[in-house]
Amino acid sequence: xxxxxYSGTGANPNIPVALGGVAAGAVYAxxxxxVMKTGHGWxxxxxxxxxxxxxxxxxxxxxAPVAEQQVSGSQFNVFFGLLTVALVAFSAAYLHYFLxxxxxxxxxxxxxxxxxxxxxxxxxxxxxxxxxxxxxxxVAPVAIILVAENLGHVRAISAMTGRWQPSSPWCCxxxxx
Numbered sequence: 001x002x003x004x005x006y007s008g009t010g011a012n013p014n015i016p017v018a019l020g021g022v023a024a025g026a027v028y029a030x031x032x033x034x035v036m037k038t039g040h041g042w043x044x045x046x047x048x049x050x051x052x053x054x055x056x057x058x059x060x061x062x063x064a065p066v067a068e069q070q071v072s073g074s075q076f077n078v079f080f081g082l083l084t085v086a087l088v089a090f091s092a093a094y095l096h097y098f099l100x101x102x103x104x105x106x107x108x109x110x111x112x113x114x115x116x117x118x119x120x121x122x123x124x125x126x127x128x129x130x131x132x133x134x135x136x137x138x139v140a141p142v143a144i145i146l147v148a149e150n151l152g153h154v155r156a157i158s159a160m161t162g163r164w165q166p167s168s169p170w171c172c173x174x175x176x177x
Contacts (some may be wrong), residue, residue, distance in 0.1 A: 003135045019129035021139035043151060059149055060176030105108040 004014035071081030
């Protein structure tokens with residue numbers, strides 16, 4: 001809403017401007033290149049655990065009130081909330097079956113021929129981004145939040161596993177090596 005200045009209802013007609021927010025990804029990539037050249041110590045000193053932990057918590061809990069609001073109020077909403085949880089669990093099981101059977105020979109593969117031939121399936125309509133300087137400047141600082149969130153996740157996993165290996169390619173592989 002801040003990038004597109006749209007607070008109406010329905011589809012946002014200014015979505016190309018919001019898609020120009022890939023500028024945050026470019027800034028994130030530049031930060032990653034700097035870290036690869038100089039190391040990660042400077043980030044750790046500027047982003048203490050209290051900051052990264054708060055950011056991870058805020059981002060993780062931010063959608064909770066929306067979920068709670070959408071499943072409360074009526075039995076119908078509670079039913080569909082529980083149905084959603086069940087469908088997510090079913091989808092995970094279905095994905096595991098697909099991996100075990102379609103990508104190997106552990107069982108009978110899932111036959112997708114009828115789905116791929118269905119008329120109701122098609123390619124989505126893609127919208128190219130519009131690069132407007134004001135919108136990109138508004139979104140680009142999000143990269144700093146992403147760095148803090150990434151570091152917070154690494155710290156949390158390190159605390160759970162008792163290991164801190166910033167030189168490992170598995171430790172923030174998209175961030176530092």
